[in-house]
Amino acid sequence: MNIVKQLMAIPGVIAAGEYAFRGDRFSYEGALTDEFARMASILCRANTLSVNMQSEMVDSFAENCGCRPVQGWIAHGNQITICAVGNYFAFIENREELLNDVMTIMRAKVGDIRDDLLVNLYAKLGGDTKEALY
Amino acid sequence: MSLRKILVLDGVTAVCRFRDDGVVMEAEGMLPPELMNRLATFAQWYRRMVSSNTDVLSLFSQMRGWSPSQGWIVQGDSMTVCSVGNTVCLVDNSQGSLNQIMQALGEAAHE
């Protein structure tokens, strides 16, 4: 089953989707408007780039310490949590056991992210991974 | 602008132009190749990070003028790293003018 559909079938998952590197391509299901989904896509890209950069830095000072490659991140809010694994994201309610379930599904379905972040981010939604971004 | 014209500015100890994947395209200055590679990789990641953070800031502030980002400056105790576009340099804080250096970097980046 498609990852997003599988996530949306779980009670407490508010929205789930995919985002692309530029934030200009995304898809989603759930309680978001198109505009909010676009914003979420931009947010996810920013945080994913940040944590990837940090893990490269940490790895360059402490090689093979086990943090690279980064798989995702979690921002745990007061009542809502955002999880991102690879180029998938989910907004979920802070319910008992839900975060663990969602992370287990996302990690299992997305699989291990390997080194080339841009290839991964573009692969699912299409796009030229060699395209110069600037 | 040739990188040499940036290197001769007061305070600049090393300058490099990097590709989109962080690989050094050209470099000038007294930095060993390994450190120059590290500088380029760091600068490329930082550029991406700053660019996405300015996008987020634009989004939430609804202000124009943040995006697209032009560059960044990290000022340390005695050294500064600054970058515009795909050019980055190391600067000795005790010498030179950051304004002048950023302007020169901007000209070099747009060539």
Add this chain to the structure above:
Amino acid sequence: MNLDKMMDLPGAMAAFTYTDRGDLQSQVLREGTELTPQVLDLLAHSCVANLAIASMEARGWEAVTGQGGFQPLKGFSVVGLEWSVVVNGNCGVVVRNRDVDYEATFKALQTA
């Protein structure tokens, strides 16, 4: 802050505290781990940055969308290949992914 208690969390490899600026203050390391105080110090700095950025994003999101529930932030986690670092406030835990219980870890960090 009871770091020894944090080490009882499933998969815990290290527990640490840090200043508001990210400087490592104290740590407990599981015997045999490849993590060192130097790596924890680097992690602590990046986690302070991540918490700040996530707080900014939570604030901005709520302001622009009118959607509540994100603030105040209760923590952040970076999920690596083999382990994750989970932080909140001035305390963090590094946990092995195959054993991790994110909820229990975030919960433990609330009461810390």
